[in-house]
Every structure is written in structure tokens, then in C-alpha cells.
Amino acid sequence: MNPLAKPFVQFFTSLRVTVILLALSLVLVFLATLDQVNLGVWAVQQKYFRSLFVMVHVPGTPVSVPVFPGGYLIGGLLLVNLAAAHAYRFRLGWRKAGIWLAHLGLILLLLGELFTGLLQRDGVMRLDQGATKNYSESALKTELAILDTTDPKFDSVVAIPESALQAMGTLQHPALPFTVRTVLYFPNSVLQMRSRIPNAAPSPADQGFGPELVALPEKITYKPDEQNTPTVFVELTGAEGRIGTWLVSTLLVEPQTFSYQGRSWSLALRPTRYYQPFSISLIKFSHDRYAGTDIPKNFSSRVRLRSEDGRVDREVLIYMNNPLRYGGLTFYQAGFENNDRTSILQVVRNPSWAMPYASCALIALGLVIQFGIHLAGFFRKRAAAAAAIP
Amino acid sequence: MASHCRLRLILLLTAGLLLAGCGDSRISAYRVPKEAPFTPPSAARSGASAPAIRWQTPPGWQEQAGDGVRQASFVVAGADGAQADMSVITFPGDVGGDLANVNRWRGQVQLPPIGEPELPKSLERVAGPAGEFLVVDLLSDGPVPEGGRRVRLFGAILKQPAQTWFFKLMGEADLVASQRNAFLGFLQSVRFTPGAGEPPVATPERIANTNDLPASARGVPAAGSLAQGGLPPGHPPIDGASVAPDMAAQPVATAAGQALVWTAPSDWTPKAGSAMRKGSYAVSGPEGAADLSITAFPGDVGGDLANVNRWRGQLQLPPVAALEGSAETLEVNGLRLLVFDAGNGGSRILGAIVPRPGETWFFKLTGPDALVARAKPAFLEFLHTVRAP
Numbered sequence: 001m002n003p004l005a006k007p008f009v010q011f012f013t014s015l016r017v018t019v020i021l022l023a024l025s026l027v028l029v030f031l032a033t034l035d036q037v038n039l040g041v042w043a044v045q046q047k048y049f050r051s052l053f054v055m056v057h058v059p060g061t062p063v064s065v066p067v068f069p070g071g072y073l074i075g076g077l078l079l080v081n082l083a084a085a086h087a088y089r090f091r092l093g094w095r096k097a098g099i100w101l102a103h104l105g106l107i108l109l110l111l112g113e114l115f116t117g118l119l120q121r122d123g124v125m126r127l128d129q130g131a132t133k134n135y136s137e138s139a140l141k142t143e144l145a146i147l148d149t150t151d152p153k154f155d156s157v158v159a160i161p162e163s164a165l166q167a168m169g170t171l172q173h174p175a176l177p178f179t180v181r182t183v184l185y186f187p188n189s190v191l192q193m194r195s196r197i198p199n200a201a202p203s204p205a206d207q208g209f210g211p212e213l214v215a216l217p218e219k220i221t222y223k224p225d226e227q228n229t230p231t232v233f234v235e236l237t238g239a240e241g242r243i244g245t246w247l248v249s250t251l252l253v254e255p256q257t258f259s260y261q262g263r264s265w266s267l268a269l270r271p272t273r274y275y276q277p278f279s280i281s282l283i284k285f286s287h288d289r290y291a292g293t294d295i296p297k298n299f300s301s302r303v304r305l306r307s308e309d310g311r312v313d314r315e316v317l318i319y320m321n322n323p324l325r326y327g328g329l330t331f332y333q334a335g336f337e338n339n340d341r342t343s344i345l346q347v348v349r350n351p352s353w354a355m356p357y358a359s360c361a362l363i364a365l366g367l368v369i370q371f372g373i374h375l376a377g378f379f380r381k382r383a384a385a386a387a388a389i390p
Numbered sequence: 391m392a393s394h395c396r397l398r399l400i401l402l403l404t405a406g407l408l409l410a411g412c413g414d415s416r417i418s419a420y421r422v423p424k425e426a427p428f429t430p431p432s433a434a435r436s437g438a439s440a441p442a443i444r445w446q447t448p449p450g451w452q453e454q455a456g457d458g459v460r461q462a463s464f465v466v467a468g469a470d471g472a473q474a475d476m477s478v479i480t481f482p483g484d485v486g487g488d489l490a491n492v493n494r495w496r497g498q499v500q501l502p503p504i505g506e507p508e509l510p511k512s513l514e515r516v517a518g519p520a521g522e523f524l525v526v527d528l529l530s531d532g533p534v535p536e537g538g539r540r541v542r543l544f545g546a547i548l549k550q551p552a553q554t555w556f557f558k559l560m561g562e563a564d565l566v567a568s569q570r571n572a573f574l575g576f577l578q579s580v581r582f583t584p585g586a587g588e589p590p591v592a593t594p595e596r597i598a599n600t601n602d603l604p605a606s607a608r609g610v611p612a613a614g615s616l617a618q619g620g621l622p623p624g625h626p627p628i629d630g631a632s633v634a635p636d637m638a639a640q641p642v643a644t645a646a647g648q649a650l651v652w653t654a655p656s657d658w659t660p661k662a663g664s665a666m667r668k669g670s671y672a673v674s675g676p677e678g679a680a681d682l683s684i685t686a687f688p689g690d691v692g693g694d695l696a697n698v699n700r701w702r703g704q705l706q707l708p709p710v711a712a713l714e715g716s717a718e719t720l721e722v723n724g725l726r727l728l729v730f731d732a733g734n735g736g737s738r739i740l741g742a743i744v745p746r747p748g749e750t751w752f753f754k755l756t757g758p759d760a761l762v763a764r765a766k767p768a769f770l771e772f773l774h775t776v777r778a779p
Contacts, residue, residue: 149424158419175419275422339482339552 021081025074028054042140044122050117072114079110098370102211105362112355123274123347125331127234127282127301134279134308136329136347137271142230142250145270148174150263161272165232177261183245188218189231189264191251203247204233208256208267210247232269236260272316274347278307278327283315285336285343299333318345393665402717442575443478443555446579448572451476466561466569474561474569476576482553490511490689490748491556492526495545497748499530516546520580523548529563542566544573548580649686649763650725650744650751653775655768658682673755673765680757680765691750694728697743701754705734720770723777731766736761740769744776 011017032048048054055064066122082103090096122135144165158175165171170181181340183204191212194200198213213232229247235242238260242261246256248269253270265298281304288297300319301366305312305326314325334346360363441710443461447453454463462478485491492512493503504512513527524545534541540563547741548555557580559573561568654660654671661670661681669684691697698717699709710716713728720727730742740761744751753776755762 153424154421155424156419156421158417160417164417171417173417173419275420341552 009084010086012080013088014084018078018081018085021074021078024069025071025078028068028071028074031068032225038222038305040224043222049169061381066384067276072117072247075113079107079114080328082107082110095373096372097370098366101369102363102367103366105359105366108355108359109361114358115352116350119352120207120348120350121274123349124271124334125345125347126337127280127303127344127345128342129282129285129341132279134277135273136345137256139271139272141272142269143272144180144232144234145255145266145268145273146180146247146270147255147266148175148263149257149313158228159273162230162232166232170237173204177263178236178243181237183233183235186215186217186231188220188228189215189233189249189251190218190229191215205245207244207258208246210245210251213247213352215247215249216365217349228283230269234267239365249315274349275340276329277309279311280331280345282343285340287340288338299336299343303331358366410519425497427668443480444581445478445576448569449574451572451576461555464533465564466559466567466572468568472562472565474559474566476557476559476573477560479556481556484549485554485556486689488524488547491547491554492545493748494688494779495528495543495644495748497559497746499528499541500532500534500747501528503528503747516574516577518578518580520577520582521548521550523557523577525574525577544570546573546577568704613689649779650776651745651779652684652772655683656771658768658772669749673724673757673761673768675761675764677758677764678760680755680761682753682755682769683750684753685749686746687750688749690745693741694745697750697752698730700740701730701741702732703737704756705732705737707732707734720773722774725776725778727773727776729770732763740766742773742776746778 032044035048036044047070051065051070052073053070054068056067057064086100086103090100092100122139124139125133125136127133142162144160144162146158146160157316158173158174159173160171160173160180165180165182166185167184168185169338170179170285170384192200194203194212194214197214203211203215205211205213210233215233218229221228229250231247231251233245233247235245237243243260244258246267248256248267250269250271252268255266257264257266261266270346283302283304286298286300289295289301290297298319300317303314303315303324304315305324307313307327312326318331318333319323322334323333328349328351330350332346332348333343335344336342337344363382405536418566419566445462447464451466454465461480464476466474466476468474471699486494487507489504492509496503509698512526512528512733514527516523516525526537526543526545528545529541530541533539541560542563543558544566545559546557548557554723557573557577559569638715647746649668650688652669654669658671658673661672663692667685671682673680673682694699694717695710695713698713702709716732717730720729725744730739730741732739736759737756738761740762741752741754744753753773755765
């Protein structure tokens with residue numbers, strides 16, 4: 001072996017590293033559980049588990065420093081450790097088949113969580129009775145949607161994620177004849193009518209609804225029953241110069257429209273949309289209660305599923321624990337509102353959803369085989385010992 | 391050789407894992423078919439600009455402009471100045487049930503309330519394209535108001551899963567009687583716009599939830615001051631008052647019940663009422679301002695004890711098991727008033743509950759403890775001016 005690689009290999013195949021990593025992951029889970037009080041489950045997942053390092057903000061500075069290895073680092077190192085131990089230490093052979101299978105299952109389990117973290121996408125589809133949608137919306141992310149609405153049949157959409165606006169830079173896209181610059185960004189805010197706050201500072205916005213409104217920053221909320229409502233002031237600049245500054249906010253329900261170079265445009269900050277090549281219509285939402293009480297018994301949505309190519313057109317009943325799986329997405333009955341006339345479906349894309357099942361099956365199979373081999377050996381020995389007795 | 395291969399594999403795995411941590415925040419561009427035109431939720435709430443209900447106006451009926459409560463309004467004029475008024479109203483839920491609704495109408499023509507056993511006899515079932523109407527025909531025993539004429543009321547209730555529609559023709563007895571066929575014809579002409587499914591009603595965004603989704607995903611209203619929806623087209627929001635009242639959370643105001651009358655002290659400032667309030671005054675002093683609200687709701691709203699405990703709850707006081715000690719009865723102008731007075735944590739509620747046929751009136755003064763306590767004599771004097779006309 002290359003003498004340079006030797007300490008590296010020794011480190012990664014070391015059982016001591018395995019134990020240290022497992023101990024670190026215990027501490028990580030403990031710390032994250034404590035911090036869940038402050039951050040809520042979503043932010044904790046991102047900060048502690050779906051990160052290489054747990055970063056802590058240094059008060060008074062814009063700097064964050066790593067204070068603890070994150071879930072991806074610990075999990076990744078465990079994975080490398082496990083793979084390296086197999087590559088260097090274990091030997092292939094029938095007698096070890098069970099151990100191999102169990103470890104393969106463990107590796108799959110780790111990879112499954114990695115893929116889930118990277119590929120899973122959660123969204124919400126909110127459908128009024130009779131309404132049809134071909135997109136779901138993110139519950140956590142927002143985007144600035146700039147629509148060219150000139151075509152009578154189609155809208156050309158340029159969607160800028162909030163994270164790109166947050167960088168406060170100037171953004172350009174080939175589909176837009178102007179640049180977009182973030183003037184002011186509030187991750188959470190409230191809006192007030194300017195007439196109610198006579199002493200408010202002048203608005204950076206000079207177009208649309210903005211001049212009549214005052215945006216007030218709010219503390220970012222992590223509470224599970226609250227939602228951040230960002231407000232952004234964006235300045236659009238074309239080839240001939242500045243077009244104007246707009247206030248966009250998820251608090252504004254309606255998009256703001258303007259004309260530029262003979263085309264009609266509309267601007268809105270909205271939950272990030274995920275379009276899909278099929279549509280879902282809500283035929284009926286049912287909310288059954290136990291007789292004489294308000295205690296919910298069952299929620300269900302009868303929906304019509306239609307694919308764009310017309311090959312699929314069928315009715316589906318979605319209810320608790322009976323989701324609709326179609327096109328790589330899973331639609332769960334999640335809630336309702338509006339006097340039982342609006343159904344809320346949780347829409348999950350997780351291409352690796354089957355991996356935990358497969359890995360658990362592999363681990364179980366591996367253990368059965370391994371113990372089976374030992375048991376068979378034990379019986380053989382006993383039979384041999386019995387035969388040896390004169 | 392084999393060991394080199396294995397080493398490379400491990401290095402590749404490590405690098406892959408490190409790269410995997412990078413996020414994605416790219417700008418995307420795509421084309422989508424145009425969506426259906428935007429319908430602002432606020433318009434759907436009042437039902438004013440998008441009526442899902444359709445009808446044919448009978449000859450001789452003059453359509454009036456609806457208001458925030460009425461979906462439709464007509465005036466029928468008869469000989470020698472006799473008039474009748476027709477209204478179409480919708481509210482979420484069953485508005486207390488058939489008995490409460492019928493008794494509310496009976497109260498309006500000064501008939502005593504009836505009990506559950508008599509209810510089927512007073513209801514006539516009329517089938518129409520829009521569904522089954524429960525029709526009542528009520529004739530006052532004497533002139534209403536005194537010295538006036540006898541009054542007749544044709545009422546129809548149409549129940550839908552999420553709301554109830556009320557059709558009411560009320561006015562001079564002979565004129566209303568002559569319009570019976572027109573009224574029934576009107577009911578037969580009622581249609582709901584196809585595709586709209588069910589008509590829009592005043593419904594707040596209410597969530598009930600069933601699993602552990604993030605609350606944001608369940609559509610829990612935002613932390614911001616503006617409730618979801620509520621923006622008229624082409625107009626920006628945003629103040630608390632512009633958001634539609636939370637109708638489902640409280641009983642519904644009777645639209646045209648026979649009002650009580652009162653005389654307020656001159657130093658109380660009348661305020662603009664809301665759809666829910668029959669009257670509204672500001673009582674101010676050096677300690678701040680107190681709010682007097684006068685409301686009426688169908689039925690007994692749960693009974694005196696429930697109402698007293700609701701007010702106690704608003705003061706964060708524990709509920710009581712009996713009224714003794716928490717409220718006292720006052721007889722004023724033939725009305726029985728239950729007077730409530732309690733304070734906690736610097737706030738005080740001084741209230742009076744007045745049961746009326748088919749409905750209950752509430753007079754409630756809320757504000758800083760000291761101010762409300764000081765205003766108590768004026769409030770009691772004010773209660774003595776309350777009477778039924």
C-alpha cells in the first residue's frame with residue numbers, strides 16, 4: 001500500500017472512529033432536541049441534521065462559526081467508515097454472508113436518509129370544491145414570480161427563489177428584458193396602510209400598491225402554527241434606465257401589473273410552485289364526525305386525476321393513511337378549511353421512499369442468515385458431541 | 391492494485407458526500423397555461439359582487455340594492471301606501487336550527503315562541519329546483535307596531551350543507567297575503583350558478599387539522615397582521631377593520647328583528663356600528679376608553695349561565711356553576727335584564743343580558759377597571775331607558 005495512504009486508510013477503517021462518530025451523533029440528537037424548543041422541527045432538521053456543520057451566529061457580527069459536526073458530516077463519515085472497514089477488513093465468504101447483508105442494509109439506510117434530505121420536496125395543494133390545479137406550493141419557500149402575460153393563452157414565468165433575492169444583488173435572466181435588484185428585504189413583516197401611520201418613512205416603492213403601504217419588519221418565527229410573511233422591495237431596470245420599484249409581499253393576494261416595451265407583466269411574491277404534468281380536481285371533500293359530537297371521524301377528498309397527455313382520467317378517493325401515489329408524487333389528506341369546502345393535500349416527492357423499507361428487509365434477512373448459520377453450526381456440534389459419547 | 395482501487399472508491403464517496411451538501415437556488419423559467427381570472431376572496435365573502443344565486447323577479451316587485459347582509463332585497467307596494475319587504479339572506483351553518491329560526495320570525499310579528507312539538511305543524515315543505523324549502527306563514531295577532539296594521543310574514547328556509555338561505559316577505563297583512571303565489575313562484579325560480587357548486591358565503595379561513603404537517607402547510611393564517619385573503623381587486627389591504635368579521639365563530643345577528651330602543655347619556659360618543667352591532671358607544675375618561683356594544687343573536691345563545699361564563703372567560707375568570715352571586719336580575723319596562731359586573735387584571739365588564747322572543751340582546755361595557763366602575767351608575771341608568779317599542 002502507498003505509505004501516504006496508510007494513515008488515511010487506518011483512520012477510516014478504525015473501529016474507534018466508529019464509536020466516536022456514534023457518540024457524536026448521540027450528542028447531536030440531544031442538542032437538536034433541546035433546540036427544537038427555539039427553532040421548531042423544520043429549522044432544527046436543517047441546522048443540525050441536513051448540514052455539514054452546526055453553525056452558530058456570533059452576536060454583533062454577520063459571521064457564523066461551526067461549533068459541532070452536522071448530520072451530513074457524521075453520517076457521511078460513518079458511511080465511509082463502514083465501507084472502508086468492509087473493503088479492508090472483512091473477507092468475502094459464505095460464513096459471513098449474513099454480516100455482509102446486514103451491513104449492506106445499514107449502508108442503504110444511511111444513503112436513503114441522504115437522498116431523502118437532498119431529493120425530498122414537500123408541498124401543499126389547496127383545492128376548493130370544483131377547482132383544478134396542476135401545481136403544488138411549498139409551505140416554507142417563497143419565490144418572486146415575474147409573469148409575461150401578453151400571450152392570451154400562456155403566461156411565461158420567471159421564478160426567482162427568495163434565497164436569491166435575499167443575497168441583495170442584481171439578478172438577470174435571458175427571459176427578462178430588465179434586471180431585478182433587491183432594495184430591501186424583510187424575511188418576516190406586516191403591512192399597514194400608510195394613512196394609518198402618518199409618520200412612517202417614505203416608501204422605497206414608487207409603483208403598484210407599494211406607495212400606499214408601510215412594511216414593518218417582524219422577528220422571524222419558528223413556531224409551528226405561524227408562518228413568515230416576507231416583503232421585498234425590488235427595483236426593475238431596463239435598457240433605457242430604471243423602470244420603478246415595487247413592494248412585493250406574500251401578504252398581497254393579488255399580483256401587481258405593469259407594461260414595459262409593449263408587453264404586459266405581473267409581479268407577485270408567492271409560495272414556490274411546483275408544476276406537474278397532470279391536474280387534480282376536487283370533486284368533493286367529506287368531513288364525517290361521530291354522531292352528536294364534533295369529534296372528527298374521517299376526512300376524505302374525492303378527486304379527479306387527469307394527465308396532460310389524456311391517457312389518465314380517473315377518480316380517486318384520498319383519505320387518512322390512503323394517499324394517492326402518482327407521477328412520483330404522494331398526495332396525503334392533510335387538512336381542510338373554509339367550512340369544509342377547501343381540502344388541503346400534502347404533496348410529497350421522495351424518490352428514495354422505498355430505500356428504508358429495502359434496507360430494513362436486508363438487515364433482517366442478514367441477521368436471520370447469520371444467526372441461522374450459527375444455529376446450524378451449534379446443532380452440528382451437539383450432534384457430533386452426542387455421537388462421540390461411547 | 392486492488393488496494394488503490396478501494397482507496398479511490400472511498401475518496402470518491404467522501405467527495406461525493408461533501409458535494410451533496412450544496413443547495414440549489416437557481417432562477418427557473420417556464421410557460422404555463424393562463425389560470426382562471428383571479429376572484430378575490432373578499433368579494434366572495436360578502437357575496438355582493440359575485441352572486442351565485444339567480445332568480446326571476448315576480449311582476450310588481452321592485453329590486454333594491456342589497457347591502458352587506460342581504461343577497462337580494464325587494465319592495466312590494468300595495469294600495470293606500472301599504473308596503474312589504476322581501477329579503478334574501480344567507481349565513482353559514484344552520485343558524486341555531488329550524489326552531490330558533492322560526493321563533494325568531496315569530497318574534498318579529500310579535501307571536502309567542504313555539505316548542506319543538508308544534509314546529510312540524512307550522513312548517514310547509516315546498517320542493518323547488520334549488521332544493522326543499524321550509525315555508526312558514528305567520529300572521530300577527532294584533533297591529534304591529536301598536537296603532538299600525540296587522541303584519542304577515544312569509545318565510546322560507548333553504549338548507550345547504552355549509553349554509554342556510556332565508557327568504558322573507560314581511561309587511562302589511564293583506565298585501566303579503568296577496569303575494570303568496572308570487573312568493574312561491576320566486577322560490578321556484580331560485581337557481582344556483584352552475585359550476586359555482588355552492589354559493590359564496592361569509593366564511594372565515596378556519597383550519598382543523600388531522601396530522602403533524604407543519605402548520606404553515608395546513609394554511610394557518612400568517613403571523614402578519616393581514617388575514618389571508620380579504621383584498622378587493624385592484625386595491626391594497628390592510629387594516630384589521632377591513633378583514634371580514636369572523637362570522638362562524640359567533641352566532642349570527644338577526645337581520646331585521648324587532649329592535650329594542652334606548653337613550654344613551656349625552657357624554658357617550660356613538661360609534662359607527664358594524665354588521666354585528668345594533669349599537670356602539672365609546673365611554674371615555676381620564677383612565678382611557680371603554681367600549682359599549684349592543685348586539686342581538688337568535689335563540690338563547692346557550693342560556694344565561696353560558697353567557698355569564700363566556701364573559702367571565704373574557705376576563706380570565708373561572709366559570710361558575712350557578713348564577714347566584716355573579717349576576718342579578720333587574721326588571722325594566724317589562725323586560726327582564728340579567729346584570730353582570732366583574733373585573734379582573736385591570737379590566738372590567740359590565741353587561742346586561744335581555745332575553746326576547748326568539749333572540750337575546752346583549753349590552754356590554756368593556757374597559758379599564760376604574761373607568762367602568764365609575765361609569766356603573768350611568769350604565770344602570772342607561773339600562774332603565776331600554777324598552778321594547
